[in-house]
Amino acid sequence: MNKERTTNIYKTRFKCKSINLSKFINTCTQNGITIFNLEKGERFSTFELSEQDSKKIQKLDLSNFCIEVERQGGTQFFKKFFLTHIGFILGLIVSMIALFCLQDRILQLHITGMSTIAKSDIEKEINTYGINYFSNINFDKAALEKYLIEKFDFSLVSIISKGNSLIVNVKESIRDIEDNYAPITADCNMIIKSIEVYAGTKVVDVGDIVFKGDILVQPYYKSNTDIVYVEPRAKIVADVCFSRSYKFLEKEILQVRSGKQTTLFKGISLGDIPILNLNNINPFKNFEIEDKTRVVANYFLPIVEKVIISFELVEFENVRDFEKEKENIISQLKELVYRQVFEGIQNIKEDIVFTDIAGGKIINFSITGEYVFKYM
Amino acid sequence: MENYLDEIINACKLPFSEVVTEFKVIQIGNKIIYIGNFKKILDYSNNRVALKTSKEVVEIVGNNLLISQINKNEIIIKGDIYSFGVAQ
Numbered sequence: 048m049n050k051e052r053t054t055n056i057y058k059t060r061f062k063c064k065s066i067n068l069s070k071f072i073n074t075c076t077q078n079g080i081t082i083f084n085l086e087k088g089e090r091f092s093t094f095e096l097s098e099q100d101s102k103k104i105q106k107l108d109l110s111n112f113c114i115e116v117e118r119q120g121g122t123q124f125f126k127k128f129f130l131t132h133i134g135f136i137l138g139l140i141v142s143m144i145a146l147f148c149l150q151d152r153i154l155q156l157h158i159t160g161m162s163t164i165a166k167s168d169i170e171k172e173i174n175t176y177g178i179n180y181f182s183n184i185n186f187d188k189a190a191l192e193k194y195l196i197e198k199f200d201f202s203l204v205s206i207i208s209k210g211n212s213l214i215v216n217v218k219e220s221i222r223d224i225e226d227n228y229a230p231i232t233a234d235c236n237m238i239i240k241s242i243e244v245y246a247g248t249k250v251v252d253v254g255d256i257v258f259k260g261d262i263l264v265q266p267y268y269k270s271n272t273d274i275v276y277v278e279p280r281a282k283i284v285a286d287v288c289f290s291r292s293y294k295f296l297e298k299e300i301l302q303v304r305s306g307k308q309t310t311l312f313k314g315i316s317l318g319d320i321p322i323l324n325l326n327n328i329n330p331f332k333n334f335e336i337e338d339k340t341r342v343v344a345n346y347f348l349p350i351v352e353k354v355i356i357s358f359e360l361v362e363f364e365n366v367r368d369f370e371k372e373k374e375n376i377i378s379q380l381k382e383l384v385y386r387q388v389f390e391g392i393q394n395i396k397e398d399i400v401f402t403d404i405a406g407g408k409i410i411n412f413s414i415t416g417e418y419v420f421k422y423m
Numbered sequence: 424m425e426n427y428l429d430e431i432i433n434a435c436k437l438p439f440s441e442v443v444t445e446f447k448v449i450q451i452g453n454k455i456i457y458i459g460n461f462k463k464i465l466d467y468s469n470n471r472v473a474l475k476t477s478k479e480v481v482e483i484v485g486n487n488l489l490i491s492q493i494n495k496n497e498i499i500i501k502g503d504i505y506s507f508g509v510a511q
Contacts, residue, residue, distance in 0.1 A: 068467055069463075069464045069465060069466055069467055072464050072467065072490075072493060073463040073464055076463075076464075076493055076494055076495045076496075077463075077495065079494075079495065080494070081492065081493070081494040082490065082492070082493045082494070083491065083492050084489070084490075084491060084492075085467075085489065085490035085491075085493065086489055086490075087467060087468060087469055094490075
């Protein structure tokens with residue numbers, strides 16, 4: 048007999064092997080017992096009683112009926128459940144307590160940024176200050192930063208907490224190089240005309256071509272055995288040069304947009320996960336691509352829309368007249384060059400050089416002048 | 424006596440369904456039937472349930488009959504109910 052049986056854990060299920068079921072039912076009901084889900088089977092019948100009625104039925108004289116408990120319900124059911132799952136329940140309780148107690152405790156310590164000082168030394172000092180594993184993570188971090196700076200002569204200490212980790216980022220001070228003397232370097236490209244060194248050792252001579260950044264005077268005197276560091280002082284007179292050039296072509300092939308465009312790709316992604324992608328074949332032979340990315344929404348993960356558009360390009364030959372454009376080109380070059388020139392340059396001479404090449408010319412505009420560099 | 428009782432019920436405007444001594448039947452479709460104010464159960468099997476009321480015998484015939492709940496004078500029967508009859 049297949050019937051729907053709803054398992055009710057609050058009721059105790061009994062099994063009855065009595066022939067005269069009707070008499071049993073009447074006996075129970077006359078004694079105030081309510082029977083639930085009475086099913087008659089081939090060999091036995093099953094029924095359910097509430098916890099109170101389960102105790103009542105045991106007090107009745109039902110010796111003529113063979114009744115036994117099939118499944119306990121009510122408090123007995125829960126008692127059995129807890130006893131059989133005691134390990135799991137205890138483990139759950141212990142882990143919840145541990146989670147609650149350790150939420151504000153330091154479980155990991157990360158120290159980064161050191162190069163000469165050992166990590167263990169810094170850790171030892173932190174422990175001396177009073178911060179250890181399992182200490183409270185909500186302490187005055189600014190005070191510890193100040194303590195570490197004074198102790199180790201750091202230039203920067205940053206302490207942050209992330210979860211149960213304490214992250215200490217340090218930056219060691221840069222050691223002075225013998226009272227911090229720096230060499231004299233070239234400020235721009237130049238040709239040395241004269242050099243007078245009052246302190247230090249010169250590394251260039253008259254007539255040398257030097258480029259921007261090259262060392263001119265070293266900040267030390269070197270003897271056979273000793274190196275004595277000094278602040279370098281010198282006076283250098285040099286010819287400075289600034290130039291710019293432009294390549295002019297009589298015929299040039301230009302590519303401009305024809306006006307036609309097509310969408311090659313349209314996609315929406317959630318963070319790094321692509322959700323929707325639409326691809327198209329590019330129908331153009333010559334094309335230019337434009338990529339547009341737009342953040343549609345940014346809550347837990349950003350929703351990003353990406354569109355790639357292809358624009359058709361058409362080529363056409365542009366014939367240029369040098370004489371018409373010459374003045375314009377020279378004035379632009381002049382403006383660019385004069386932006387580099389600094390104050391104090393004397394005897395400025397401008398020079399324009401035209402060099403013929405296949406199909407056009409190269410125009411070079413340069414300025415030369417004399418400048419006195421005083422490093423005192 | 425019964426007429427006297429009916430007159431009292433009408434005079435006091437008591438709810439009829441709660442104070443009668445005859446059996447009550449509520450049937451929902453042919454799946455569930457509730458019978459109240461019966462005296463005892465005479466027969467119960469998967470195909471037939473017979474109940475004794477104050478004057479009559481109520482018989483429910485069907486298939487896969489299951490007593491969902493039964494107490495002193497109320498019974499709820501579930502299953503495929505084919506017929507419900509009353510005999511004197």
